[in-house]
Amino acid sequence: MKEVILIKLGEIVLKGLNRRTFEDILIKNIKQRIKPLGKFEISIAQSTVCVEPLSDDIDIDEVSDRIGHVFGIAAYSRALAVEKDMDTIISSAVEYLEETMSTASTVKVESKRSDKKFPLTSPQISAEVGGALLMRYSHLTVDVHNPETVVTVEIRDKYAYIRSGVIKGAGGIPTGTSGKAAILISGGIDSPVAAYMMAKRGLVLEGIHFASPPYTSERAEQKVAELMEIVSKYAGRMVMITVPFTKIQEKLHKDCPEELFTIIMRRLMMKISQRIAEKDECSALITGESLGQVASQTLQAMVCTDEAADMPVFRPLIGMDKADIIEISRKIGTFETSIQPYEDCCTVFTPKHPRTRPVLKYVLEAERAAGFDELIEEALNNLKVTKIGF
Ligand code: ATP
Numbered sequence: 001m002k003e004v005i006l007i008k009l010g011e012i013v014l015k016g017l018n019r020r021t022f023e024d025i026l027i028k029n030i031k032q033r034i035k036p037l038g039k040f041e042i043s044i045a046q047s048t049v050c051v052e053p054l055s056d057d058i059d060i061d062e063v064s065d066r067i068g069h070v071f072g073i074a075a076y077s078r079a080l081a082v083e084k085d086m087d088t089i090i091s092s093a094v095e096y097l098e099e100t101m102s103t104a105s106t107v108k109v110e111s112k113r114s115d116k117k118f119p120l121t122s123p124q125i126s127a128e129v130g131g132a133l134l135m136r137y138s139h140l141t142v143d144v145h146n147p148e149t150v151v152t153v154e155i156r157d158k159y160a161y162i163r164s165g166v167i168k169g170a171g172g173i174p175t176g177t178s179g180k181a182a183i184l185i186s187g188g189i190d191s192p193v194a195a196y197m198m199a200k201r202g203l204v205l206e207g208i209h210f211a212s213p214p215y216t217s218e219r220a221e222q223k224v225a226e227l228m229e230i231v232s233k234y235a236g237r238m239v240m241i242t243v244p245f246t247k248i249q250e251k252l253h254k255d256c257p258e259e260l261f262t263i264i265m266r267r268l269m270m271k272i273s274q275r276i277a278e279k280d281e282c283s284a285l286i287t288g289e290s291l292g293q294v295a296s297q298t299l300q301a302m303v304c305t306d307e308a309a310d311m312p313v314f315r316p317l318i319g320m321d322k323a324d325i326i327e328i329s330r331k332i333g334t335f336e337t338s339i340q341p342y343e344d345c346c347t348v349f350t351p352k353h354p355r356t357r358p359v360l361k362y363v364l365e366a367e368r369a370a371g372f373d374e375l376i377e378e379a380l381n382n383l384k385v386t387k388i389g390f
């Protein structure tokens with residue numbers, strides 16, 4: 001008996017002429033994720049990708065779990081691949097489905113025959129397999145309208161596939177089909193969720209993290225790397241760039257009006273991030289901002305922040321409530337790490353009364369008067385690169 005994974009493609013099927021490119025990228029992503037688990041044959045036919053393990057020692061539970069994290073997959077299922085012979089199909093189905101059939105009370109068997117040379121028609125296959133299941137599991141009854149369990153038998157090129165039930169996929173479109181963008185990532189709850197959401201829309205990510213040692217600790221930076229590792233289960237491999245931000249923050253503290261400190265700091269983050277993004281061929285910046293959440297996320301504050309960057313700034317959480325963001329963060333597994341109490345550079349020298357309605361003109365004047373150009377260059381010359389998801 002050999003278990004395989006059958007994958008139904010998601011939104012990809014809508015993509016017309018680009019479909020081939022989308023499929024190729026999806027298959028490349030699947031390969032990359034499961035490669036460490038062993039050797040596989042991956043094939044695609046009629047909108048279904050089949051992942052076949054090539055040795056017996058492969059952990060199919062782990063393969064299934066990893067495939068569940070790949071964007072571009074609407075649904076997938078584990079299936080038994082057997083020889084295309086009716087006796088084999090029947091005996092294998094009875095044995096393979098034992099656990100499901102023992103707990104189910106109603107069942108329906110659906111068959112698909114894409115190999116038209118197979119001697120039985122689909123209704124005939126269903127009738128024979130269904131009959132055998134009812135005979136072996138005598139508590140079962142057939143319900144064609146509202147069955148508790150659907151058993152599917154598919155006769156394809158190489159094998160017949162037997163399965164029951166489907167698993168919901170990660171959805172979205174394959175990471176890498178939309179280009180590349182840089183996520184400004186902190187150790188908080190929001191930015192890892194923003195990263196996940198944009199990778200789901202096909203973007204390859206690069207992380208940019210601002211650290212201000214000794215005000216922020218080594219452990220705080222480590223926490224951000226851990227968050228990115230969790231996100232990389234969905235988003236694939238990426239790099240995290242750590243920007244040394246201490247001198248800039250000290251200068252801000254010394255030379256800028258206290259109530260404008262946060263907004264100028266955020267502008268400087270944008271400026272530096274844009275420089276890194278341009279060098280690394282990213283076409284947009286992403287943040288975890290949500291309108292009105294804190295002083296630096298009012299509309300007026302964002303007008304001031306946006307002016308610092310020429311490239312598009314994506315804020316996928318802009319219209320979301322914190323509770324909804326937390327729900328996603330729990331779902332993707334970043335929440336528990338995010339709530340570990342480590343300091344972020346944003347909380348270093350926080351003003352008591354930050355301006356919630358900063359006026360761009362005055363912000364620009366204060367920023368120019370202090371003069372950050374040299375320190376920006378120095379920070380850009382001292383970036384640290386960490387590989388994530390390798
Ligand atoms: P988060 O939960 O993502 O930290 P937040 O609600 O705490 O967000 P802020 O601290 O104001 O909000 O940060 C807003 C956004 O700025 C973050 O979502 C993130 O994109 C970016 N950001 C904040 N701190 C850093 C940092 N140290 N390095 C890189 N980006 C940061």
Ligand code: MG
Binds near residue numbers: 186187188344346
């Ligand atoms: Mg934060």
